Amino acid sequence: MKTPTSLKNKIAIVGVGESDIGKVPHMTGLGLNAQAAKRALDDSGLKVSDIDGVLTAYSFTEPYFMLGSVLCEYLGVKPRFNASVISGGASPAVMLKHAAEAIVSGQAETILVCAGENRATGLTREAALSALLAVGHPYFEQPYGGSIPGYYAMIAQRHMHVYGTTREQMAQVAVNTRAHALMHPSAHMKKPLALQEVLDAKPIADPLGMLDCCLISDAGGAFIVTSAERARDLKAKPVYLQGIGEYHTHEHLMCAPSLTEFGATESGRTAYEMAGLGPQDIDVAQLYDCFTIVPIIELEELGFCQRGEGGAFFSEGHARIGGKLPVNTHGGMLSHAHAGAAGGLFGIVEAVRQLRGGLGERQVQGAEVALVHNEGGILSSHCTLILANDKG
Amino acid sequence: MDKTTLPTPVANADSRPYWEAARERRLVIRKCNACGELHFMPRHLCPVCWSDRLEWVDAKGTGSVHSFTVIRRASDPAFAPLVPYAVALIDLDEGPRMMANILGANALAVKIGDRVQVTFEDRGDGAMLPQFNTVAA
Numbered sequence A: 001m002k003t004p005t006s007l008k009n010k011i012a013i014v015g016v017g018e019s020d021i022g023k024v025p026h027m028t029g030l031g032l033n034a035q036a037a038k039r040a041l042d043d044s045g046l047k048v049s050d051i052d053g054v055l056t057a058y059s060f061t062e063p064y065f066m067l068g069s070v071l072c073e074y075l076g077v078k079p080r081f082n083a084s085v086i087s088g089g090a091s092p093a094v095m096l097k098h099a100a101e102a103i104v105s106g107q108a109e110t111i112l113v114c115a116g117e118n119r120a121t122g123l124t125r126e127a128a129l130s131a132l133l134a135v136g137h138p139y140f141e142q143p144y145g146g147s148i149p150g151y152y153a154m155i156a157q158r159h160m161h162v163y164g165t166t167r168e169q170m171a172q173v174a175v176n177t178r179a180h181a182l183m184h185p186s187a188h189m190k191k192p193l194a195l196q197e198v199l200d201a202k203p204i205a206d207p208l209g210m211l212d213c214c215l216i217s218d219a220g221g222a223f224i225v226t227s228a229e230r231a232r233d234l235k236a237k238p239v240y241l242q243g244i245g246e247y248h249t250h251e252h253l254m255c256a257p258s259l260t261e262f263g264a265t266e267s268g269r270t271a272y273e274m275a276g277l278g279p280q281d282i283d284v285a286q287l288y289d290c291f292t293i294v295p296i297i298e299l300e301e302l303g304f305c306q307r308g309e310g311g312a313f314f315s316e317g318h319a320r321i322g323g324k325l326p327v328n329t330h331g332g333m334l335s336h337a338h339a340g341a342a343g344g345l346f347g348i349v350e351a352v353r354q355l356r357g358g359l360g361e362r363q364v365q366g367a368e369v370a371l372v373h374n375e376g377g378i379l380s381s382h383c384t385l386i387l388a389n390d391k392g
Numbered sequence B: 001m002d003k004t005t006l007p008t009p010v011a012n013a014d015s016r017p018y019w020e021a022a023r024e025r026r027l028v029i030r031k032c033n034a035c036g037e038l039h040f041m042p043r044h045l046c047p048v049c050w051s052d053r054l055e056w057v058d059a060k061g062t063g064s065v066h067s068f069t070v071i072r073r074a075s076d077p078a079f080a081p082l083v084p085y086a087v088a089l090i091d092l093d094e095g096p097r098m099m100a101n102i103l104g105a106n107a108l109a110v111k112i113g114d115r116v117q118v119t120f121e122d123r124g125d126g127a128m129l130p131q132f133n134t135v136a137a
């Protein structure tokens, strides 16, 4: 197999933005995208006329056929590079990869990446159901009444069976991320959370309860990517892409090659190799956490601990700010926000902020290298990226 | 309860023989005559070697539970009256994995590794859905 052109140190993220988060009934999904985009642009110090590329993902609440061009029209931007990327939750990291490739090959110089929707207030119950049901295979899964939590629950059940992972360890993931969300000024959930509350929450799909499941928020997120040269003289401290990799193994759970081994190992390997770094070099990690079992599996797949040790990593406090490897310092999708592809995008926003420094009590001391992992589907599509505040 | 209000199997060009066999209470799977691989779900090409020399073979209808969940809150309102119910991934003895419900009085006591036997559930107008019951090992 031909080795791809390395993207290491070729591009930088120079602006990040989040919309208002939570229940924002007075704004549309496109409006949330625009607000996040404006905040990211202001953060970068660039002008709107500098944007010559736009990438976005998808929206259940505003399901336009050509969302990329719809968003450009809404923003009044006429880019020479544009696409809507649909890799589920993996889309933000995949979009960063497409943006980096476009910049390196000269297709564009400065690219806006944004995603989000008003999923808390903008969907009728029927529309929400039909959109989310569509995740199961229409002919061979949906007739059995599964659900997204149900599919992840089957993964959790298998992990518990093979490795002895416990319900309490999964609950601790929710408790950890809530503790971090309390330190984030605009996180959706701001009420302290105790382990027992997670265990006692309304059961959804055994072994997962309501508080093992991510939020449903109104939210948009954005970041601006440009070449490493261009990034030098901008307002914000640039955060450089060191490594990035993706891997896709299936779409529907019944076709997953394994219920304990997924594509994050491969996407992570590619990212580590490009960066010339390993798990021991990572100071902070933002892992996809649509359900509490997911970051446990990702810790294992990405080499931060052995298989079967992900649960203990959380319950022993290693994933807390101040611990060995702080995970989801913004509160993740379990407590900060989840709104379609914006959920994983906030992991990128938070990684950039941690690497710039100055976050007060939320700051991971000495953070120089961050890893972000996005996954989409039922642990189907994976993209891992490594960012650094220095070319190292 | 009456299951005929639940989603009905949809047959298409890939799967029509599968659903027609189910109406006769037979579980069939795809076999590749080039590489020998058996696979689920039905498709036009062998997902291993891309041969289109495929045939349908009868599965024994026996297997074991690879994983499962008990749904306590249904996403699809049609399933709400059934809650709680078990959804499982079944490893057929021939190899392929499929999804189904575990039915029967002790369905909610299902465990990983339990032996299962296919059964068929009437979804109306003679349409039958392959399902499974746990059986003594």
Ligand SMILES: [Zn+2]
Residues within 6 Å of the ligand: B032, B033, B034, B035, B036, B037, B046, B047, B048, B049, B050, B051
């Ligand atoms: Zn074959």
